[in-house]
Amino acid sequence: MVVVTKQELQFRKFEELACISSGVHQLHPVAPFLVILAYIITLTSYPSDAFINLIPLTLFPPIFARLARLPLGLLVRSTLKVLPLIIVIGILHPLIDTRPMQIGSFTLHHGWLVFASLLIKGFLTILANFLLISTLGISGLQRAMKTLGLPPVFYLLFTMVYRYIMLLMEEVYRVLRAYELRSGRKPKLRAQEWGSLPGGILLRTYEQGLRIQHAMEMRGYSPKQPFGKEQSLERKDILFAASWLAVFVCLRMEFFHG
Amino acid sequence: MADISIRVEGLSYTYPDGWKVLSDVSFELRTGTSVALVGANGCGKTTLLWLIAGLLEAEQGTVYIDEILLDRKNVRTLQKKLGLAFQHPDDQLFMTTVRQDVEFGPRNAGYEEDEISRRAEEAMKRTGCLHLSDRPPYRLSGGEKRMVSLATLLATDAEILLLDEPTNALDPRSRRNAINLLGELEHTRLIATHDLDMALDICDEVMVMHRGSIAARGPAQLILKDRPLLESVGLESPLSLVLP
Amino acid sequence: MHMADALISPQVGAMMWAATAATGAYCIKKIQVDEHQGPIALAGILGAFVFAAQMINFSIPGTGSSGHIGGGLLLAILLGPHLAFLTMASILLIQALFFADGGLLSYGCNVFNLAFYTCFIAYPFIYKPLAKKVRSNKAALILAAVLGLQMGAFSVVLETLFSGKTELPFSTFVLLMQPIHLAIGLVEGLISAAIVAFVEKSAPQLLNQGAGNIQEQSTSALQKLMAVMVVATLLTGGILSWFASEYPDGLEWSIQKVTGSTELEAPSPVHGVFAAIQETLAPLPDYSLKTSGEPPSGWLQTHWGTSLSGIVGALLTFMIVLGLGFTLKRKTDTKA
Numbered sequence: 133m134v135v136v137t138k139q140e141l142q143f144r145k146f147e148e149l150a151c152i153s154s155g156v157h158q159l160h161p162v163a164p165f166l167v168i169l170a171y172i173i174t175l176t177s178y179p180s181d182a183f184i185n186l187i188p189l190t191l192f193p194p195i196f197a198r199l200a201r202l203p204l205g206l207l208v209r210s211t212l213k214v215l216p217l218i219i220v221i222g223i224l225h226p227l228i229d230t231r232p233m234q235i236g237s238f239t240l241h242h243g244w245l246v247f248a249s250l251l252i253k254g255f256l257t258i259l260a261n262f263l264l265i266s267t268l269g270i271s272g273l274q275r276a277m278k279t280l281g282l283p284p285v286f287y288l289l290f291t292m293v294y295r296y297i298m299l300l301m302e303e304v305y306r307v308l309r310a311y312e313l314r315s316g317r318k319p320k321l322r323a324q325e326w327g328s329l330p331g332g333i334l335l336r337t338y339e340q341g342l343r344i345q346h347a348m349e350m351r352g353y354s355p356k357q358p359f360g361k362e363q364s365l366e367r368k369d370i371l372f373a374a375s376w377l378a379v380f381v382c383l384r385m386e387f388f389h390g
Numbered sequence: 391m392a393d394i395s396i397r398v399e400g401l402s403y404t405y406p407d408g409w410k411v412l413s414d415v416s417f418e419l420r421t422g423t424s425v426a427l428v429g430a431n432g433c434g435k436t437t438l439l440w441l442i443a444g445l446l447e448a449e450q451g452t453v454y455i456d457e458i459l460l461d462r463k464n465v466r467t468l469q470k471k472l473g474l475a476f477q478h479p480d481d482q483l484f485m486t487t488v489r490q491d492v493e494f495g496p497r498n499a500g501y502e503e504d505e506i507s508r509r510a511e512e513a514m515k516r517t518g519c520l521h522l523s524d525r526p527p528y529r530l531s532g533g534e535k536r537m538v539s540l541a542t543l544l545a546t547d548a549e550i551l552l553l554d555e556p557t558n559a560l561d562p563r564s565r566r567n568a569i570n571l572l573g574e575l576e577h578t579r580l581i582a583t584h585d586l587d588m589a590l591d592i593c594d595e596v597m598v599m600h601r602g603s604i605a606a607r608g609p610a611q612l613i614l615k616d617r618p619l620l621e622s623v624g625l626e627s628p629l630s631l632v633l634p
Numbered sequence: 635m636h637m638a639d640a641l642i643s644p645q646v647g648a649m650m651w652a653a654t655a656a657t658g659a660y661c662i663k664k665i666q667v668d669e670h671q672g673p674i675a676l677a678g679i680l681g682a683f684v685f686a687a688q689m690i691n692f693s694i695p696g697t698g699s700s701g702h703i704g705g706g707l708l709l710a711i712l713l714g715p716h717l718a719f720l721t722m723a724s725i726l727l728i729q730a731l732f733f734a735d736g737g738l739l740s741y742g743c744n745v746f747n748l749a750f751y752t753c754f755i756a757y758p759f760i761y762k763p764l765a766k767k768v769r770s771n772k773a774a775l776i777l778a779a780v781l782g783l784q785m786g787a788f789s790v791v792l793e794t795l796f797s798g799k800t801e802l803p804f805s806t807f808v809l810l811m812q813p814i815h816l817a818i819g820l821v822e823g824l825i826s827a828a829i830v831a832f833v834e835k836s837a838p839q840l841l842n843q844g845a846g847n848i849q850e851q852s853t854s855a856l857q858k859l860m861a862v863m864v865v866a867t868l869l870t871g872g873i874l875s876w877f878a879s880e881y882p883d884g885l886e887w888s889i890q891k892v893t894g895s896t897e898l899e900a901p902s903p904v905h906g907v908f909a910a911i912q913e914t915l916a917p918l919p920d921y922s923l924k925t926s927g928e929p930p931s932g933w934l935q936t937h938w939g940t941s942l943s944g945i946v947g948a949l950l951t952f953m954i955v956l957g958l959g960f961t962l963k964r965k966t967d968t969k970a
Contacts, residue, residue, distance in 0.1 A: 146732060172739045176799065214733070217638065246801055257640050261738055265731045283659075297685050299682070321692050321693055326824070330690055341676035342676060
């Protein structure tokens with residue numbers, strides 16, 4: 133059955149992007165992971181009213197997207213959808229922080245600077261996040277986990293949560309549609325239904341979970357089992373990560389600004 | 391490998407809510423044979439498979455796998471000889487790609503990476519799902535999931551296969567593929583099924599279950615032609631015997 | 635309540651990553667030691683359930699709005715706190731990466747805020763003792779949900795303030811966060827209570843899963859956890875303060891900017907507490923409250939030093955965190 137919830141669309145979008153063939157996609161997943169982590173750390177290390185200094189860092193996403201052959205426009209749109217939360221927090225600042233600030237011939241509240249800084253940091257960190265998952269996808273993520281030494285138990289648990297999310301979303305979707313058809317209104321549960329509707333799904337899910345556990349044990353699973361081979365890092369991976377790290381450090385040092 | 395793959399003696403089981411689903415079940419399965427377990431819904435087929443697989447503990451009776459008594463201490467060891475195909479493949483395909491699922495069994499058995507890959511490739515080839523190896527199980531069709539779930543068992547060291555409704559909800563072509571594959575295997579096969587035409591096609595013998603015990607057993611051709619017997623336990627003759 | 639990367643500093647992010655990783659490592663150890671603690675397939679699918687159940691709208695009577703399921707407490711009741719913590723961590727990772735609901739740097743904060751308090755404080759110390767008396771089962775759940783969320787929300791406030799990326803005064807922020815999350819916690823608690831009541835009626839044996847060993851082992855286990863966390867925090871705090879930036883952090887920063895003075899005439903007792911915390915976290919004299927007028931001194935205080943060390947310091951902490959995971963992996967590999 134083909135069920136399309138908007139969450140599933142989101143998963144599919146990134147899975148498809150992760151299948152793109154590019155130089156970056158072919159690197160060991162740990163390399164882009166470290167680069168983007170370093171980028172986020174660099175961004176967030178700036179003080180709360182830094183703005184002009186952040187501008188060079190805005191070049192990273194388009195360059196990375198180009199190298200990874202990712203559709204930047206699509207990712208920017210996804211980022212903008214998530215931005216409102218930052219805006220809500222940020223908008224308080226011009227109201228609270230009313231110290232005057234001179235910019236050329238204009239006088240602004242200092243709070244606007246903080247707001248702008250938050251916006252740009254928020255935008256860039258979220259965009260970087262999407263760049264990462266578009267490069268890695270779930271399999272790249274799993275490989276990165278293995279290499280970074282995450283214990284197999286967590287790896288397996290995470291894998292299974294991801295694997296069964298689609299199934300469960302479909303089930304919840306079906307149950308809600310059945311509710312809608314029989315109640316003649318949008319599925320917003322009334323107090324007497326708070327327990328039984330999700331509870332029913334929970335019980336079925338629980339039983340399925342036990343069956344899956346049995347299936348795993350039948351195929352030899354034990355929590356102490358090591359899991360899977362690791363992919364070794366190559367020179368190109370280290371070079372990629374190291375060069376971007378150097379760029380970020382230099383930018384942060386304001387090396388180029390003197 | 392012993393002559394008798396599975397021996398069950400006086401098996402009984404009652405669910406926690408009080409429903410006695412199996413009473414005094416006894417039978418033997420010769421190595422390499424293929425036996426169909428048929429009966430109406432609720433007659434205890436799945437429960438019997440689970441008891442043989444060591445997933446449930448009988449309140450009475452014993453199970454022998456390859457002439458070794460199944461008990462709490464050796465259940466994990468004996469389970470390595472068994473492969474259980476669940477009624478719903480979604481219970482069995484829990485990794486993010488088909489390949490990972492098929493490799494799961496041999497990996498847990500401690501094989502080297504090369505051997506794991508080889509076994510997985512062979513199992514996927516045999517079941518015709520090599521082209522699905524990088525696909526997520528979620529996106530497969532019913533037939534594809536069924537074949538992948540068989541692949542996960544063929545990649546392991548299992549010599550005895552317990553199959554729960556393997557042709558359930560399959561379209562005609564997928565069903566045909568599954569039947570052909572199951573018919574070719576050399577494993578000892580105990581197949582719980584409603585698909586009496588499949589039983590007629592590939593099974594040496596048929597065991598008829600009724601209300602928790604074995605009502606009849608015999609060669610597939612004989613049992614499945616016995617209309618009064620089948621109707622008395624809530625079944626019907628297979629179409630291939632009824633149609634002119 | 636998910637924190638965004640833009641709101642936290644690398645130091646705070648790294649510190650919370652360390653705390654989360656330490657807790658996670660402890661949980662994994664528990665699961666490996668006692669096999670009955672770890673039906674991870676069950677945990678996996680229940681985690682998926684909690685994620686999918688976010689799609690369900692619970693109409694709040696009287697208001698027009700709807701609430702949603704929380705998850706942490708429900709998971710703790712069904713799986714026990716250790717597995718529940720790891721499951722929540724998995725859910726939050728998926729939310730962070732695929733939906734930017736929380737960021738990469740702030741992942742540690744989010745797991746800690748949303749999973750630690752629920753699984754290791756609200757569940758064992760509020761829900762379990764109260765729920766022993768069957769009648770107050772529902773009330774126990776609601777109280778646990780509310781308090782768990784309050785602690786999480788307060789954590790968010792602290793993390794944001796210590797990061798110094800916003801200039802919201804403590805009082806404003808607290809007044810914003812706590813009441814909103816009181817309401818959210820109440821609704822989540824009521825929803826969880828309704829579901830647990832249903833499960834209790836239909837399949838009561840499910841609810842004993844989470845019970846298990848926590849009661850007997852709670853003291854020593856928790857002591858160990860606390861010890862691990864204190865060490866992790868001191869370690870990261872100590873290392874990070876070596877690489878501290880020249881800008882004062884958090885509360886002092888906010889107070890400085892908002893009130894325009896570098897010292898408070900009559901410091902509130904709250905301020906005193908925070909100052910004390912910062913002092914313990916910063917054993918080295920170089921990490922101290924600086925006014926913007928003070929000229930930089932020493933190697934670490936130059937632009938070169940602070941910038942480089944800011945990034946390297948945070949990355950170093952991450953390496954330590956990952957190293958912990960790696961060591962654990964090695965240990966289990968040799969054991970198997």
